[in-house]
Amino acid sequence: MSEEGKERSLNFIEEIVERDLENNTHSGRVLTRFPPEPNGYLHIGHAKSICLNFGLARNYGGGTNLRFDDTNPVTEDTEYVDSIKNDVKWLGFEWENEFYASDYFDELYAFALKLIGDGLAYVDDSTSEEMAALKGTPTIPGRPGPYRDRSVAENLDLFERMAKGEFPEGSRVLRAKIDLASSNMLMRDPIIYRIKFAEHHRTGDKWKIYPMYDFAHGQSDSIEEITHSICTLEFVSHRELYDWFIEKLGIFPSRQYEFARLNMTYTVMSKRKLLQLVNEKYVAGWDDPRMPTISGMRRRGYTSRAIVDFCERIGIQKRDNLIDVSLLEFFVREDLNRISTRVMAVFEPLKVVITNWPDEKSEVCRVENNPEDPESGHREIYFGKEIYIEAGDFMEEPPAKYFRLKPGGVVRLKGAYIIQCDEVIKTDDGRITELRCSYIENSKSGEDVSGMKVKGVIHWVNAVEAVEAEVRLYDRLFKAENPAAEEGDFKDFINENSLTVVKALVEPSLLKATSEDKYQFMRNGYFVLDPESSSPHTLIFNKTVGLKDSWK
């Protein structure tokens, strides 16, 4: 993937992998995993993790398991499983195996039994308040509770009966017996199993007890013989526990490494917050084009290539970061510029009548589909007596250096003729309703022998063949650069103008658009058909991102 001749420097995880390869750790095998919890849709932060995990495997001849971390039946659902699989595939990655932590519930249960047998786990009947009180604080060590020294036999009996559903939810837990005085709070006898009677999306009502993250994740890694288990920084303090279980259980020594999660300006990146936006209807759903979700970005017209390029550019590190969303947009534009079909669409139509054009005459114009791609060919559009231009492309009293249309001025109609503005028609109250222009006869695009030099080129649509379309314009979802870091509720910083809907007139070639096709509405931005459209009668386009605009 790196440019030839010049070697890309390795990030710290690649260095670890290369060192392991050199030392023949795990016989030179590299197996990573991507472990989402199916309780929400994937976002751009997950894309970073996906690119890391799958990219590592790809570069070092290994594989990546997709493993759903489904240990909490209360929040998880198959809808999320399906969306996650779809998003990973769309990003262009293939997993070695599709696994579920719930596949391992029997083994995990056996692991718990072993710990109890070894005197390393016990059943605690305390309430969560009592437990919290006995746990101490970071500066005050915890104290043992009354159940800590139960016999192995009693623990075994109680735990088996928990599993059978003999005790009510929340009445007892299984805890690892480690060190109540540890400076790491997670080592102060962490809960490893709790009672829940909820229906699990895969195991149904088979289980009445479910393992906690710390007693499922690392063990799942071990069972699959994952060599490099990569997660985000907030799990650093879990690593001590992760290693403790591997040692006490005597299972495959997977190793955990942590990197900084992605943060991006003007959005939020936690599933909890995104779920709130969905549930409280601030957005239309997880795939709302304003969401930082993979599905939202896809619907908005972002390409997987742009997202993958972005993830590669931002790198992997351990320091906290807040990445400028304009970097993502740069990669989106870069990709779209080379692949999108150029078309014309007018958002705020201003009627132009070509006075010296014969009434019924329609003339074909041949326009390039994509100047960046010689293979893309041309298409035909028709020029006629009555057209629409963008209202903003005409100014009655323009500032200096304005080189679009003005009274008495000339402008090139993209792909067609040069016109001159002869007359401005207004209502009584001064509103401009129509322009009367004349075209320059021998100035047609491609066969221009007029000798005129025209600085301005504007887009247009022919009144008789233009098609109406709804266009959804998006702005950032939040007004604050880092809403999650602001004081108070992040929702107070929602940008209430993040969606603007306009009616546009577009060229008829758009009638056959699909949501796979990427378009550039010339001089405006990149657009994609929304899946809600039912062509040909309700065309709906999403604005992916605007063109850069150096005119102000």
Next chain:
RNA sequence: UGGCUGAUGGUGUAAUGGUAACACAGAGGUUUUUGGUGCCUUUAUUCCAGGUUCGAGCCCUGGUCGGCCAACCA
């Protein structure tokens, strides 16, 4: 006030004891039948204080500042 972890332009990322570089963003120019693209130029960086060294962004010591940890979430 415990433990863990981190600190390089506005934002990211490199430089692995030897000239602080690349990208984005900003500014300016040029080309252009998109005020797009391309091309060129430009602004701006090692948290602080000591130490080791011929030489420190990098190593050592001490500070400062940020993040994470006291869910029957992951």
